[in-house]
Amino acid sequence: xxxxxxxxxxxxxxxxxTAITPTREENFPEWFQNVIKAADLAENSPxxxxxxxxxxxxxxxxxxQRALDDKIKDVDVKNAYFPLLIPLSFISRxxxxxxxxxxxxxxxxxxxxxxxxxxxxxxxxxxxxxxxxVIRPTSETIIGDSMSKWIQSYRDLPLKLNQWCNVMRWEMRxxxxxxxxxxxxxxxxxxxxxxxxxxEDAMKMLGVYNQVxxxxxxxxxxxxxxxxxxxxxxxxxTYTIEAMMQDGKSLxxxxxxxxxxxxxxxxxxxxxxxxxxxxxxxxxxWGFSTRSVGGLIMSHSDDDGLIxxxxxxxxxxxxxxxxxxxxxxxxxxxxxxxxxxxxxGIRVHLDLSDSRSSDKMWxxxxxxxxxxxxxxxxxxxxxxxxxxxxxxxxxxKAIVTGDEFCGTVQKVLDQMQADMLAKSTKFTRDHIFDxxxxxxxxxxxxxxxxxxxxxxxxxxxxxxxxxxxxxSLSSRCLPFEDEGxxxxxxxxx
RNA sequence: CGGGACGUGGCGCAGCUCGGUAGCGCACUUGCCUGGGGGGCAAGGGGUCGCAGGUUCAAAUCCUGUCGUCCCGACCA
Numbered sequence: 071x072x073x074x075x076x077x078x079x080x081x082x083x084x085x086x087x088t089a090i091t092p093t094r095e096e097n098f099p100e101w102f103q104n105v106i107k108a109a110d111l112a113e114n115s116p117x118x119x120x121x122x123x124x125x126x127x128x129x130x131x132x133x134x135q136r137a138l139d140d141k142i143k144d145v146d147v148k149n150a151y152f153p154l155l156i157p158l159s160f161i162s163r164x165x166x167x168x169x170x171x172x173x174x175x176x177x178x179x180x181x182x183x184x185x186x187x188x189x190x191x192x193x194x195x196x197x198x199x200x201x202x203x204v205i206r207p208t209s210e211t212i213i214g215d216s217m218s219k220w221i222q223s224y225r226d227l228p229l230k231l232n233q234w235c236n237v238m239r240w241e242m243r244x245x246x247x248x249x250x251x252x253x254x255x256x257x258x259x260x261x262x263x264x265x266x267x268x269x270e271d272a273m274k275m276l277g278v279y280n281q282v283x284x285x286x287x288x289x290x291x292x293x294x295x296x297x298x299x300x301x302x303x304x305x306x307x308t309y310t311i312e313a314m315m316q317d318g319k320s321l322x323x324x325x326x327x328x329x330x331x332x333x334x335x336x337x338x339x340x341x342x343x344x345x346x347x348x349x350x351x352x353x354x355x356w357g358f359s360t361r362s363v364g365g366l367i368m369s370h371s372d373d374d375g376l377i378x379x380x381x382x383x384x385x386x387x388x389x390x391x392x393x394x395x396x397x398x399x400x401x402x403x404x405x406x407x408x409x410x411x412x413x414x415g416i417r418v419h420l421d422l423s424d425s426r427s428s429d430k431m432w433x434x435x436x437x438x439x440x441x442x443x444x445x446x447x448x449x450x451x452x453x454x455x456x457x458x459x460x461x462x463x464x465x466x467k468a469i470v471t472g473d474e475f476c477g478t479v480q481k482v483l484d485q486m487q488a489d490m491l492a493k494s495t496k497f498t499r500d501h502i503f504d505x506x507x508x509x510x511x512x513x514x515x516x517x518x519x520x521x522x523x524x525x526x527x528x529x530x531x532x533x534x535x536x537x538x539x540x541x542s543l544s545s546r547c548l549p550f551e552d553e554g555x556x557x558x559x560x561x562x563x
Numbered sequence: 564c565g566g567g568a569c570g571u572g573g574c575g576c577a578g579c580u581c582g583g584u585a586g587c588g589c590a591c592u593u594g595c596c597u598g599g600g601g602g603g604c605a606a607g608g609g610g611u612c613g614c615a616g617g618u619u620c621a622a623a624u625c626c627u628g629u630c631g632u633c634c635c636g637a638c639c640a
Contacts, residue, residue: 087601099634107574118631170640208640242564242638249639302640325640357640374600392599428601435600444599456599464600542636 088373089436098317099245105367106246108436109376119244119251123360126437129384130363131254135234137286137381138256138358141278147230147258152212154235155203160211163336167210170303174240175204205238210304210329210355213259214337221351224263224343228271232258247364248321248563255359261339261351265330268352269307272328275356276309279324287362288379288487289313289369290495291323292502292522292558294547302355306330312546312558314498315368318520320546320562323365326356364563369494370461376438377461379490380483385419387411387457387479388434392427392446403450407443410476416483435460440486441479459486461493502558508537511559515541522546522560530557 090108094101106112111127114120123131139149155178162168179202180193206212213231221229234256241249258275262268276293283289291313301308305327313323333339334350343349370377380386389408391400401422408420419439421430427444434442443457449469456469459482470478501521505511511523527548538544538559546558 089601097634103633114632116631167640174639210640239639243634243636245633304640308640322639327640355640390599394598426602427598431599432601446599449599458600467599 089375089432090373093373094316101373102364102368103246105371105375109438111363111367111376112246114246117251119241121246121250123254126384127363130366130378130382131360133382133384134282134286134362135256138278138282139234141282142232142256142258145230145274145278147232147260149233150231151233151235152206152209152216154206156206156209156212158202158204160215161204163211164304164333165336166303166332167336168303175207176238176240178203178205206235207237207239208355208357209233209235209237209257210259210333210353211337214333214339214353217259217261217351217353218338218340221261221339221341224341224349227263227341227351228260228267230258230260232256245364245563247367248361250360253360255357258354258356260354261334262353263341263343263349263351265352268330268354269328272307272309272326272354272356275354276311276324276326279326279356279358280311282358283311283313283323283362284491286379286381287366287369288381288490288494289323289365290491290498292498292547292549292551294549294558295554296325296547297545297557300545300547302327302329304329304332306332310547312522312562313365313369314501314522314560315365315563316497317368318501318522318560320522320558320560321361321365321368322546322562323362324356324358327354329353329355370490371438374463375436377490378438378440380440380487383438383440384417385437385439386417386483387441387443388419388421388430388437388439389443389445390421390427390430390434392444400445400447400450404445407445407455407472407476411479414476414480416479440483443475457482461486461490508533511543512537512541515543515561522558524549524552524556524558527555527557 090101090104092100109126110124111130112121112123115122158177161175179199180197181199182194182197183191184194186192217229220226234254236252236254238252241251244250260268260271262271280291280293283291291311293311294309296308296310302325307328309326311323312320315321329352331350331352333353339351339353340348341351366378366382367376370379389404391397391404393400404420404422408418411418419434421434423430425433431442438460440460441457442460443455445455449455454469454471455475456467457475458464459466502524503514503521505514505523505525508525508529511525514523542561543559544562546560546562548554548557
């Protein structure tokens with residue numbers, strides 16, 4: 071927070087005070103940082119560009135992993151694990167790949183430390199590695215190496231592998247979740263006998279990602295193909311989901327690449343076909359990272375902090391006893407309610423701490439817990455409780471019986487999940503503007519308007535490149551729905 | 564990597580121009596009153612001012628260097 075709470079009170083007044091300052095309107099990037107802090111998701115670490123993902127933030131990631139991992143396994147991909155370190159020579163195998171990655175890799179050059187002249191530990195000169203290793207920025211090359219050994223015959227195909235791991239990319243400008251030096255992700259690597267199968271697979275995996283975004287993240291992004299200048303180095307095609315954040319900027323939410331035979335050739339992934347001849351395989355790779363958590367935050371949260379879609383919420387319901395003096399009876403009542411909800415598969419956060427009730431409420435709000443239940447003595451006596459939906463705020467407060475709540479809670483959560491997706495999708499669609507000329511695009515972004523411009527791909531050319539540079543825009547994607555005739559242009563993270 | 568801003572108790576900041584050994588709000592502790600969208604009163608605990616040098620009788624304040632953070636840009640498989 072930039073202001074003290076006292077100042078906030080003065081300037082904002084009690085009724086309009088927000089839990090997060092600045093607001094989205096005032097300063098979106100800073101708001102984003104403060105939502106993360108207020109929800110206790112992550113914090114900076116002593117290592118530049120790296121973050122500590124705190125338990126609550128990691129719990130969200132675990133829910134994401136579970137959802138995505140299930141879907142990946144549903145399409146017959148198997149999980150495996152490959153080394154963190156990749157021989158330098160592997161990275162240089164694929165020419166375009168080298169250009170794309172080499173510069174921003176962390177390199178391991180020694181294998182032992184010793185005390186230097188001043189007593190500090192230094193890499194021992196005689197422990198220098200003959201061939202340095204890079205810390206994986208992505209694993210096409212080392213997985214390709216294994217594939218080349220595992221694949222002999224067309225009967226070994228398709229070979230579909232996935233790994234959950236960390237990678238490092240020495241980015242210039244790190245930002246929490248969105249672009250950290252080290253990040254967590256899954257990377258899938260599939261190999262096929264034919265170009266058609268590989269192409270279909272790249273599309274299929276993008277579809278899997280889209281399902282996860284819609285069903286779990288409640289984010290309705292735009293699926294499409296990357297323009298050649300935005301492609302993964304070494305890919306013949308890159309597919310993406312571009313998600314629009316509340317400030318109108320785009321987040322490349324995941325990618326799925328059709329690598330053609332480029333990596334198969336450089337990694338020597340060959341098989342003997344039914345025709346008895348040797349052929350190079352056709353491969354794909356597809357990745358989904360902790361960046362998605364940044365997208366989750368920027369899509370849904372408001373000026374009071376995080377708002378989580380129920381399916382990715384570590385807690386579905388926060389139960390807050392409202393007590394004075396001896397609250398033991400209400401506490402016990404709340405415990406029973408919590409147990410009952412848990413038995414129904416609801417994830418419950420029961421706040422029996424001795425904080426003041428108003429603090430408990432704000433805490434639940436900032437954590438983005440979808441439903442907040444409040445129970446006081448009076449309600450307990452009447453067998454009732456009140457609850458509020460986080461996305462709708464205090465005006466949505468409803469008072470129902472405990473039985474009714476338990477009977478409908480799943481429906482309420484499902485409704486909230488659906489409403490959030492509808493809202494996200496509508497926001498995105500409402501902020502895509504068809505434009506006929508580059509002049510129109512220039513005017514739009516010069517006026518700091520929010521959203522994407524959708525223009526005809528016939529406008530591509532030198533003028534388009536100048537415009538992009540001038541206003542720091544980029545081609546986000548060629549939406550599938552426009553069948554390659556249109557491109558979305560916008561600012562991005 | 565270029566431009567800008569910033570690093571002072573857990574958090575947010577003031578003090579620095581005119582050097583004299585640290586202050587405020589929140590949080591925290593204790594007590595009492597309160598208790599359904601951030602309550603009140605009172606008494607307390609906690610920091611040597613990012614780090615390293617330099618100038619000086621004296622440095623949070625001046626100088627040099629360095630590390631880190633944030634924003635904008637470049638970059639971003």
